[in-house]
Amino acid sequence: MLLFLIIGLSIGCNKDINDPYSYSAGIVVFNASTSMPSEIKVNFTNEESNFTAAEQIGYYNFDGKFANGSTALGLIAGKPTSLKVIAVADSTKLIFNESVTPHPGDIYSLFITGAGDETSGLLVKENIQKNVDSVTGVRFINLSPNAGAISVNIQGQPNGSGVATLGFKQITSFEPYPVSSPDQFYILEIRNADSGDLLSTYFLNQLPVFGNTTLIIRGLVGGNPGFDITRVNN
Template identity: 40%
Template sequence: MKTLNSIILTLVALAYLTSCKKEVSTDLDAGVVNVTNAVIGGSTVTLIADQSIVSTSNTVAVNNYAIIPIRSSENRLTLGTAAVAATSTAPAIPSVTYYNQPITITSESNYSLFLTGPSPSAVESVLIKETFPYAYKDSICAVRFINLAQGNTPVSVNIKGQANGSEAASVAYKAYTDFKQYPAKKINPNYIFEFRNAGTGTLITSYTLTTPYFHNVTLALRGAIGGSTGVILVNNY
């Protein structure tokens, strides 16, 4: 008999498949990988053919995320961009591999993969094997922070109006915090988080999060410290 986690992962896969209007496979013996694409100057990445239980639309746009069900028989995860043939007005563009690493996928697998880096030719990654709760009691949600911003600068996170570092004192490049629980009630429909240089206290950017009732989200700081930055909201469910 499947464990509760296995059942919930299957439901996530089913929900994804149901929402996809294109042709899909009927193989539901799968885990999931939640991929976030924060590569500077990058483009939409695609899962290599035949790895996913979904036959099409296995793509992740720049500065976005996608939850991809993966067959439990897979032992390698590969994402990248396809080659583009030359035309009369433009040269050929070669394929680029963003990620190609071994991975263990079972029907209970739940991974998060964060892709970052200064360019498509220098992609770096963070792979997390998730163990977070899939649901919370009434009036609770949880938020995690990850630093994907170029510059090798530790950042702090605070709620607007509170002391610097109130939510995270120092998050190094490619490091991430645990999920922290927050009240999710009508009186707090949103939270304003401020990302700062942990050493100087200088504000990098802020993000207004609509309270994610009953589930988990990750706020991923992207871009380059001292240049253009932003935050990607990743739903973890």
Template identity: 35%
Template sequence: MKYLQLFILFTITLTITSSCEKNDAVIPQLTSVNVVHAVINASAIKVNTTGSNITYTSYTDSIRFGAFKLYSLVASDATPLSIVASSDTTKPLFNAELFTSAGEMYSLYLTGQYPQADTVWVREEMSNYTDSLIGIRFVNLSPNSNAIKVNIKGNATQLEANNLGYKQITAFKQYAAKTTNPNYQFEVRDAATSTLLTSFTLSYTRFHNHTLVIKGLTGVTGTNAISVFSVAPY
């Protein structure tokens, strides 16, 4: 009987100890990185967030030119991120260990002309809009453009961005978001000559922030011609 009591006591102690150990499990702290693809002549890119080698041929996740994707990563002072073009996965376009903090959001803009890539890294500071407002900003990722300026169509004298050089990004600016005005039409011009380079109509999401990315090349036509795309609101 004495041995049975000791066995039961040992079993209870072991169970309690195991339960305590389970409660001490470390929960990874996450961060968000939005990868934006504006690399000319790179039709699609693949993003490796594992920190290890992967077989890209069987890795279906990709980002097309003029698009983006949001990734959740473990926050660290050395968060691994590797990006390749789907046309040649043996040569990274980008390979680095990023400093990220838990609960933060970052944007990684990829630009330039394949096989080279330039980057813009942004730690985001988003505004929350409680009224009928949105936020809009502009980033110039056109490698051969002069400084640009942006105006709302029909009002060329009031500038929404001015002298925006390559890889430069504006702060978010507030715009009214009312049912009577469901979109904004922007014109992108050469800052020095006022020549119209391209235009874009933004159909926005209320209470959110929108980034308008100016990509491509001036003076060309087709897929690589200068144009604008919107990064998903957040």
């Protein structure tokens, strides 16, 4: 989805092939905030405090394939841009405020998590490579504020054999998961890394061969919204 967004913006803005401002970059914003209500608004226009018509993103926003709380937006390459985010529940203060100057084709991911005064963001400049074999690259990000460090294993394999320990707001690199047929699937177990207690299982299927997918661990253990795993194909 983001690739098509970038291509479309590039074509639409391409008035001068030598003008770096005619090229576009992109950003995907993920709302994993556990505040209630959890909606956020983003303002990437460089206008100081204009959130009136800003993009609103809900916890279960649908990206066309998964209800992962995301929205894809365009950025103008070569132009310094302030990335500002507020919570709809309290629009008086910014919960994220950083500036980027993207190059043509750059892609960013911005993950918003936490609740109340503890809400914050993690900005990742992506460097996603296409796989050259019959595999899917799989990575994990821990956005659950109260789960502690988590581990991941494929069901039937030792605890932590997939990811030994992943703290809050940490993200792994993409690791290859073989895809031997269109029906290939994996049952993943998410555990507390210290105790080994099982927190959740996730049925990973419809793997994008030669592509990548990010599994987003979010929500609250024993709370609302509940602890769960969602995903986005990169």
